[in-house]
Amino acid sequence: MNEAPDGQLAIEVKGLIRVFPGHVTALAGLDLDVHYGEMVAITGPSGCGKSTLLNILAAIDSPTAGSVIVAGQSLAHIRDLSEYRRHEVGLVFQLHNLLPQLSTLANVELPMFGSKFSAHQRRARALELLADVDLKGCEQRLPTELSGGERQRVAIARALANEPKILLADEPTGSLDSASTERFLDLLRHLESDGMTIVMVTHAPDVAAHAHRIIEMRDGVVVNENTS
Amino acid sequence: MSFVHLITRNLWSKKARSIGLIFAVAFAVLTVVTLGVTSSGLEQSAAAIISVGKADFTVVQKGVADTLSSTIDNEQLARLQHTPGVASAIGVLVEIQKINAANPVFIEIGINPSDLEGFGVRVVAGSPYSPTAAHEVMLGWRAAANLGLHVGDRFNANGTFNTVTGIYSTGNAFGDAGAMFPLPAIQGYNRVAGIVTLAFAKVNPGTSVAAVTRRIELAQPELTTIRTAAQFGRADRDLIYLQAAVNGSTVLAILIGAVIVGNTMLLSLFERTHEFGLMRAVGWTRRRMVSLLLGESLLLALIGAALGVALSFAVTAGLSRLPALRGVLHPNYTEDVFWRALYTALGMTLIGALYPTTRAALLSPLKALSYE
Numbered sequence: 001m002n003e004a005p006d007g008q009l010a011i012e013v014k015g016l017i018r019v020f021p022g023h024v025t026a027l028a029g030l031d032l033d034v035h036y037g038e039m040v041a042i043t044g045p046s047g048c049g050k051s052t053l054l055n056i057l058a059a060i061d062s063p064t065a066g067s068v069i070v071a072g073q074s075l076a077h078i079r080d081l082s083e084y085r086r087h088e089v090g091l092v093f094q095l096h097n098l099l100p101q102l103s104t105l106a107n108v109e110l111p112m113f114g115s116k117f118s119a120h121q122r123r124a125r126a127l128e129l130l131a132d133v134d135l136k137g138c139e140q141r142l143p144t145e146l147s148g149g150e151r152q153r154v155a156i157a158r159a160l161a162n163e164p165k166i167l168l169a170d171e172p173t174g175s176l177d178s179a180s181t182e183r184f185l186d187l188l189r190h191l192e193s194d195g196m197t198i199v200m201v202t203h204a205p206d207v208a209a210h211a212h213r214i215i216e217m218r219d220g221v222v223v224n225e226n227t228s
Numbered sequence: 229m230s231f232v233h234l235i236t237r238n239l240w241s242k243k244a245r246s247i248g249l250i251f252a253v254a255f256a257v258l259t260v261v262t263l264g265v266t267s268s269g270l271e272q273s274a275a276a277i278i279s280v281g282k283a284d285f286t287v288v289q290k291g292v293a294d295t296l297s298s299t300i301d302n303e304q305l306a307r308l309q310h311t312p313g314v315a316s317a318i319g320v321l322v323e324i325q326k327i328n329a330a331n332p333v334f335i336e337i338g339i340n341p342s343d344l345e346g347f348g349v350r351v352v353a354g355s356p357y358s359p360t361a362a363h364e365v366m367l368g369w370r371a372a373a374n375l376g377l378h379v380g381d382r383f384n385a386n387g388t389f390n391t392v393t394g395i396y397s398t399g400n401a402f403g404d405a406g407a408m409f410p411l412p413a414i415q416g417y418n419r420v421a422g423i424v425t426l427a428f429a430k431v432n433p434g435t436s437v438a439a440v441t442r443r444i445e446l447a448q449p450e451l452t453t454i455r456t457a458a459q460f461g462r463a464d465r466d467l468i469y470l471q472a473a474v475n476g477s478t479v480l481a482i483l484i485g486a487v488i489v490g491n492t493m494l495l496s497l498f499e500r501t502h503e504f505g506l507m508r509a510v511g512w513t514r515r516r517m518v519s520l521l522l523g524e525s526l527l528l529a530l531i532g533a534a535l536g537v538a539l540s541f542a543v544t545a546g547l548s549r550l551p552a553l554r555g556v557l558h559p560n561y562t563e564d565v566f567w568r569a570l571y572t573a574l575g576m577t578l579i580g581a582l583y584p585t586t587r588a589a590l591l592s593p594l595k596a597l598s599y600e
Contacts, residue, residue: 060509060593085593086511097506097597101241106229111510119230158510 008072010036010166010197011057016066018052018220026052028220029066036165039188039198041211049220050201054170057199058091059084071165086111090159094171097155098143104130104154105139111161129157133187149180156187167191169200173207185210235523242496246528249492253532253573254539256485260572261540261565263474266547269560282348282398283428284437287317287444290452295426296322302422304448308429311447313440315432318343319424321414325385331374335406336385338414338424344396347428349408354379354394362413365390368404369397383407386417429453478568482576489580493525497584504588505596514589521588525581526574533573537566 011034018027026049034040042050055061056068059081068075071088078084085091098107108126117125130139133153143151152172159167169188173181185207192198200211208214209228216224229237239246287308289298300308300319309317321338339347341356357364365383372378372395382389385407398404415421431440441453497504507517544559 055594058509060597080513082508082511082513085509091509093597097502097509099503099506101237102234106234106237109229110507111512113231113234114511114513114516123229162511 008036009069010034010038010071011199012067012069013053013057014067016053016056016068017064018049018056018061019064025220027056027063027066030217030221032215032222034197034199036197037192037195038213039192039211040200041208041214042199042201042217043203043205043208043214044217044223046203048217050217051170053217054168054199054201057166058089058168060091086115087162088164088166090156090162090164090167092152092155092159092167092169092172094174098151098158100143103140103142104135104146107143107154108157108161111158115162125161126157129160130154132160133157134183147180149176149183152176152180152184153187156184156191160191166197166199169198171201171203173202173204181207231519231523235520235527238520239524239527245492245496249489249528250532250535252485252488252492253529253577254535256481256576257533257536257569257573258539258543259481260474260478261537261569262543262547263477264565264568265540265544265559265561267470267474268562268565269544269548269558283318284431285429285441285453285455287427287429287451287453288425290450296324298425299420299423300425300427300451304451305424305427307448308427308444308451311440311444313431313435313443315430316346317427317429318347319411319427320347321411321418321420321423322425323414323418327375327385331371334371335402336414337403337406337408338411339408340411344408346430348398348400349396350398351394352397354392357393357408357410359410360412361393361410362416363388363390364393364410364413366394366396366408367392368406368408369395370401370404371406374405385409386414478572482572482579485572485576486579489525489577490583491580493521493581493584494587497588500588501591501596501599504591505593505599508591508593509597517589518585521585522578522581525577525585529573529577532577533569536573537569540569 011032013030013032016027016030016032017025019025026047028049030049030053032053042053044050052061056063056075057070059075059078062075070084073084073088075081075084098104099110102110105123105126108129109122112122112125127139130136133156135150135153135157138146138150143154146154152175155172156167159169167188173184176184181204188198188200189210198211200207202208212228214226214228215222216226287300288295289300292298305317305319308314318339320343323336325334325336326332327334339349341359344351344356351366352369354366357366365385367375367377367383372392375383377383377392379392379394381392383392384390390409396404396408411424412421415423429440429444431437437455441455444451444453504517507520548559
């Protein structure tokens with residue numbers, strides 16, 4: 001799916017610090033490298049800074065200090081972060097975050113507004129993505145008419161809408177039952193086999209076990225790494 | 229899904245809020261359009277009088293509250309008639325009478341029979357009254373038909389019975405719905421001997437009307453000239469005040485409407501904060517957010533404007549049937565009124581949407597996503 005440029009890392013984080021108002025330190029000088037095509041699971045106790053790291057990688061939060069380079073671009077030097085969020089990364093949240101008033105199809109089309117796709121192309125691509133996540137036939141259903149697992153698969157389809165290089169998932173199986181979790185992980189494995197770079201934050205060791213590399217965080221820094 | 233479809237979907241999903249905003253816009257537009265068409269109708273009714281006489285322009289006393297309060301004396305009329313370029317100037321005394329409930333606004337014109345032809349009056353039945361007759365009258369053909377009167381019948385006006393000597397036509401609906409009396413008789417009824425209300429002037433062939441009117445206004449600054457119905461307000465302060473009241477009401481309607489729209493959109497912003505955060509997180513630009521919100525506002529404004537105009541048709545039709553306004557109010561739907569409706573709807577919506585839209589565009593995606 002994504003070709004790795006010569007010697008370039010998908011994600012390169014150095015000395016990342018994030019201090020929230022009230023002197024709450026979420027990240028305390030974190031370093032992290034992620035290679036193209038790699039599936040990385042980030043684990044650790046609540047409050048260790050996992051989601052903060054993911055939010056910074058998704059450019060919906062900004063660091064207090066340190067550098068973040070994604071796909072060869074330093075986030076600090078990107079003028080249009082909307083463009084970055086639209087094309088470079090795809091986001092999957094713990095709670096799917098689908099818009100309840102829009103159909104499944106429209107939810108998948110949402111990130112494609114303002115991109116290279118025409119209305120017709122948007123629709124065609126959204127249909128294709130929904131078929132890829134085994135939701136063919138559910139296009140016109142509202143999110144409230146879907147199960148938790150189906151909603152999370154819609155969220156994956158939406159995250160892939162603009163063909164991002166990197167998929168960022170924050171506790172994607174946190175609200176799923178075991179059958180839905182297994183199906184979701186199958187989907188991630190399929191994406192990984194296509195060359196997608198995946199960074200997934202999770203509490204669950206069995207979910208993390210599906211990754212190439214498990215990074216354990218504590219108090220805002222990486223304390224352990226295991227490669228499978 | 230097109231962007232317009234997304235806009236309509238969003239509005240449809242919050243029906244109560246959307247309907248509330250549409251009605252807020254519609255009521256503001258209703259107010260503005262109703263005031264506009266009624267004032268325009270009143271202005272048109274008042275201005276219709278100047279188009280009765282087939283003149284190049286009409287001369288009126290300057291700065292009167294009501295054109296029918298205008299007074300031009302014999303000396304002023306004579307100076308007018310002797311102004312270079314003026315071919316003729318016919319002085320007429322005009323008054324409005326209530327004949328009966330069906331004819332609350334009946335125009336009575338005092339004019340010398342020798343001036344009838346120059347005034348554009350054609351006698352279609354009977355003959356003109358005599359110049360000094362005290363109790364003779366000619367009826368316009370519409371008035372005669374409305375009142376069921378014929379030549380030789382008696383017409384009660386000004387507290388006396390007058391014999392109908394003839395039926396006339398001017399080609400003007402307003403004039404044909406009235407009556408004409410000998411000038412001295414009507415001056416006598418009103419105790420204004422030697423006074424006329426308006427003078428209807430014609431210029432010599434090849435003479436510039438504008439040059440002549442300028443000359444008259446310079447020579448007799450207490451008078452003003454009216455060439456078109458649109459200039460009628462120059463002479464009629466009531467209409468000026470009415471127009472000012474309409475303009476003031478328009479501004480007020482826009483401001484009140486903007487506050488309602490702004491307040492509702494601000495509540496909507498709080499309600500949709502998470503949604504906006506999500507849109508920003510999946511790559512929507514600030515500009516696209518603004519387009520979405522303004523698109524939603526504009527669509528509501530257009531629907532509200534259309535509804536407001538439709539309601540105003542019903543309201544003005546109802547108003548014109550009120551006994552107090554029957555025959556006085558002729559709603560006049562001009563193009564200007566519709567533009568005003570559109571400006572009102574767009575103005576109040578855009579002003580109201582400005583702050584909520586800016587706030588939505590400036591939301592931090594992370595804060596918005598964590599907003600409960």
